[in-house]
Each structure stands twice: as C-alpha cells, then as structure tokens.
Amino acid sequence: MKFNEKTLTLARESRGYTQKQLSEKSGVAQGTISKIELGQLSAPEYLIELFGKSLNYPIDFFTQDPYFYVRGHYRSKQSISDKASKMYLAKMTIVERIFTTLQTAVELPEPNVPSWDIDVDGGNPAMAALFVRDKWKIPKGRINNLTELLEDNGILVMLLDLGEKDGFSTYSDIKYPVIFLNNRRTSDRLRFTLAHELGHLVLHWGKKDHGRDEEQEAHEFASELLMPSQDIRPYLNKLNSSTLTDLKRYWKTSMASIARKAKDLGTITQDQYYYMMKGFSANGYRSFGEPELFEPEKPTILSDIVELYLTDLNYTKQELASLLHLSMDDLEELLFNKPRLFQVSRN
Structure with a gap:
C-alpha cells in the first residue's frame, strides 16, 4: 500500500x-x-x-497524490484559533479536490473574472465594481441572483460549515476560481460575503501586496457591486426602520449595509447613522443577524455535477464515496448538506 x-x-x-x-x-x-x-x-x-x-x-x-492546501482570502467576523483555521482549510482543500475529481465528466463555463489592479489601472474599489458590472453586462439596479451570476461566469460557489469564517476565495488546482461561503450565515450576509470575495478575486488575486487594507477594499467593492451609488441614491432619502426594511427586501442587502451606504453618500448624517447602528445593536441584529426577508441563494454547479454522476452516469452514493475516497458520513455532509454523525473536535 x-x-x-x-x-x-x-x-x-x-x-x-x-x-x-x-x-x-x-x-x-x-x-x-x-x-x-x-x-x-x-x-x-x-x-x-x-x-x-x-x-x-x-x-x-x-x-492519494499529495495535497496542496487551498490558499486565498478570508472574510471573518472575528479571529479564530489556529487549530480551527487549519480545520476549515483542510475541509476546503478536501472539497476543492472533490470538485477537481468530479469536473472531468462535465463541460464547465470558462472562467471569466475581470481583473483590476489599483496600482496599474488607478481608481478605487468602487470603480472596479462598476467595471465588473459593465464587463458582465449587468443591468442597472439590483442584482437579482448574485450566485447564479458568478456561476454563469465560471466561478464555483460552495456552501460549507466554516465556523466563525464568513467566506474564502481561492483558485483550484485546475485554475478554476472558487468561493466558499458559510452555510450558517443569513441570506443578506451570504450575498455580501460573495460580493466581498469576488472583490478579492478581481482586486487582489495574483497581484503584489502593497500594504493597503485589502479587507476594506473588498468591502467597498461589494457595496458598490450590490448597490451602485448612482442607482441607489434616490432610494436613500428619509431613511427609517420601515424604509430600511423595504430597501433590504428590494436590494437584497442588509439594513446595516444600506445605512452605511447612505452615510457614505451623505444622505444621512453621522449622528443618524450612529443611532441606526445603536438601534440595530439593541435589537440584536449586529450579534445574531438581521431578520430574514428573502430566500438565500443556492449554488448549483457542484450539485448539478453530483446529480449527473448519480443519474446519467449511474453511480450509487457508495460508488461516489469510493471514487472520492470519502466515508458515507462525509459524502452526505459535503455533497448533500446533511448533518454529520461523526463528531469533530472543537476544543
């Protein structure tokens, strides 16, 4: 052996x-x-x-052949232990290898990730976001389904339990862009994290580190991608709890991100923004998440590939687990989103 x-x-x-x-x-x-x-x-x-x-x-x-751990950009609500970080990196590495193995049987969309280098192209993250919208021919206004848009442009989106991490972006062994999202996050946070990780792929992947705040840049990119300033500005007058709820439902972004956008555009004052954030905290929104006002988006590329193996190629789940060198517990958790029976250590 x-x-x-x-x-x-x-x-x-x-x-x-x-x-x-x-x-x-x-x-x-x-x-x-x-x-x-x-x-x-x-x-x-x-x-x-x-x-x-x-x-x-x-x-x-x-x-199996040697593994190379995925490398890329994290988005996390808070810092986590080194052991937990290694666990999530290992899980993502295994899932990335699953995709690399399974994709040989299908024809995938060609990756189409526009690149914007602030040190070469100038401008700022918001300009880069508008550049992406133009390249992808996104109509003005909100993006109805961001996950579908990214998958149509050859970016694999995967849901995984990432603990305290919100998301992670990388490139697979076959140079396919991959974004992992935490399946325990709310729908608005999933969308913003997806836009944030796209920002890393557009702005930072394969480029020199010049010491700028890459997380802030990805945040600014995500805000402009989901809520273009010119398009959303007319909606941001006379903000209150009722209008924020309506805007969240329409733009599919959090009330907090809409309020921040209003502050940045000068349609509310710093004091108004402060009291809105204070209200969000009092309601538990900043700690436990805002109310769910729209359905979470669901990635389809990997699930469609798995379905092809089970139907067109006549694999059983046991045969699929054998092909991927996984236990049935892991197969069910990673590919069918079922809770695992085998416990991991979180101490």
Missing part, C-alpha cells in the same frame, strides 16, 4: 484534532504520529487502518 503522509495531516486537521488528540483517540504515540506526518517514519498497514478508523476516513484516502 502506497501511503502519502500528507493525507494523514489533512485528515487529522479536517477533524479539528491536534497530534496529541489523535494520539489519545488512536492509542498511537504522539511522537510516532509526528514522525509519520514528517515523512521520517513509514506507516505500516495496521496503523493506516487504525488512523482511518479513528478519523472516519477509508484507507484509500491515505493513498
């Missing part, structure tokens, strides 16, 4: 385990695990089987 030590690290981190925790669960000395992961010690077959049982991965998961 050809064992790839990198997959042990990937499997362990995807479950949120440290080497010590895997040692306690498997009964294998931590020093042995460390040496195996570093390639200093080969793993006999009985240990591979033990690791598979402890981590709920089939044995052939550990015989």
